[in-house]
Amino acid sequence: MKRYLPFLIVTVVAVMTVAGATVLYRAKRPTLSVVAKDRSPENPDAMHTLGPADAAVTIDEFGDFQCPPCGMLSEPLNQLAHDFPKLRIIFRNFPLVMHQHANEAALAAEAAGLQGHFWQMHDLLYREQVIWSKATDARGLFYAYASMIKCNVNRFKKDMASEQVGARIRTDQKEGSKLGVINTPTIFINNAAVPPASLNPKDLRAAVEEAMKGSKPTGKK
Amino acid sequence: MERTQTGMSTPSRATLIIYILTACIALVGVADATYLAVLAFTGETAVCGGSEGCFQVLGSAYAKIGRIPVAAFGVTAYFTVFASATFAAFGYRTARKILAITISLMFLYTLWLLSVQAFLLHAFCRYCLVSAAMVFLLTGLLVATPPAPRSSS
Numbered sequence A: 001m002k003r004y005l006p007f008l009i010v011t012v013v014a015v016m017t018v019a020g021a022t023v024l025y026r027a028k029r030p031t032l033s034v035v036a037k038d039r040s041p042e043n044p045d046a047m048h049t050l051g052p053a054d055a056a057v058t059i060d061e062f063g064d065f066q067c068p069p070c071g072m073l074s075e076p077l078n079q080l081a082h083d084f085p086k087l088r089i090i091f092r093n094f095p096l097v098m099h100q101h102a103n104e105a106a107l108a109a110e111a112a113g114l115q116g117h118f119w120q121m122h123d124l125l126y127r128e129q130v131i132w133s134k135a136t137d138a139r140g141l142f143y144a145y146a147s148m149i150k151c152n153v154n155r156f157k158k159d160m161a162s163e164q165v166g167a168r169i170r171t172d173q174k175e176g177s178k179l180g181v182i183n184t185p186t187i188f189i190n191n192a193a194v195p196p197a198s199l200n201p202k203d204l205r206a207a208v209e210e211a212m213k214g215s216k217p218t219g220k221k
Numbered sequence B: 001m002e003r004t005q006t007g008m009s010t011p012s013r014a015t016l017i018i019y020i021l022t023a024c025i026a027l028v029g030v031a032d033a034t035y036l037a038v039l040a041f042t043g044e045t046a047v048c049g050g051s052e053g054c055f056q057v058l059g060s061a062y063a064k065i066g067r068i069p070v071a072a073f074g075v076t077a078y079f080t081v082f083a084s085a086t087f088a089a090f091g092y093r094t095a096r097k098i099l100a101i102t103i104s105l106m107f108l109y110t111l112w113l114l115s116v117q118a119f120l121l122h123a124f125c126r127y128c129l130v131s132a133a134m135v136f137l138l139t140g141l142l143v144a145t146p147p148a149p150r151s152s153s
Helices: A005-028 A068-083 A102-113 A118-127 A129-133 A138-148 A153-160 A163-179 A201-213 B013-042 B052-058 B070-089 B093-121 B126-144
Strands: A048-050 A057-063 A087-093 A186-189 B003-005 B008-010
Touching (some): A005 B013, A048 A118, A057 A201, A068 A087, A068 A201, A087 A163, A102 A138, A102 A153, A102 A163, A129 A138, A138 A153, B013 B070, B013 B126, B052 B093, B052 B126, B070 B093, B070 B126
Antiparallel strands (some): A048 A087, A057 A186
């Protein structure tokens, strides 16, 4: 019996490792459904879009302003919008609980959006992410950013605290959760989820080019 | 003293304890590396629990060899250490050699990975640091292992 014991121990551990890895993989694997055709039916105004309404290809992004990979993709996505006139980008807030200032940042972006400066605040928040992410008073910095992009700061402060702005974020989060979004960034191209491994500038550009080849307009708004 | 026979040598009590410790540490390493490998395969590395350093390290080009995450090689290496320590504890002499070679290679590769984090990426990933600690412990145990007795055959 002793002769076979090491084989038995090693086999049991190997089986347990494979089983554990499989269970973990299944738990972590993104199970994303497709974006519904009538996006945000409860609150269509909450959508922030770049590009034409009758775009041939639509990128839907669920993002968190404090998430480093989202920040890394921000500029390449802007570049795509610039390079492809028939591309539309939709941004939705999906602030993750583990990011201390993510929800405040989303509130700031939405509050700026009420004054027509959503995308300027969006870009600024990602550009300055490293700074405000580590700040103790991130809100103070957001007020400064609002001033930089020529928002009315008093109104911005009021809007950040308003129910309307909070509701917009909750709507986005609710929709994301319905679709199976758990991480950020989560990106859909023409309603199909982009695999996490392809969430890099090169693969995204390739995916957009591919979608452009056989595309029909997807715009709804 | 260690009793020896062809291909086998019963380890002394001290050596046996070292092998058991080695196997236990290797199991922790298997768990750590498996977790990282699964994250890499699901793409969750990109998020990495909100830790910026973690994202910088695991999202870097150094975290993969070809298309395979380094963590997957880590799982294989730690499992090899576990299996060879187990067999060595039961007296298999070839397992001792495999154990020594594997731990030495892991030690060298860990030094490389730590220098990449310190000097090239300027960021540290906590999971990688746990793994490095495991490898250093394994190396310490390997150094502390008394040499195998010569075969009597």
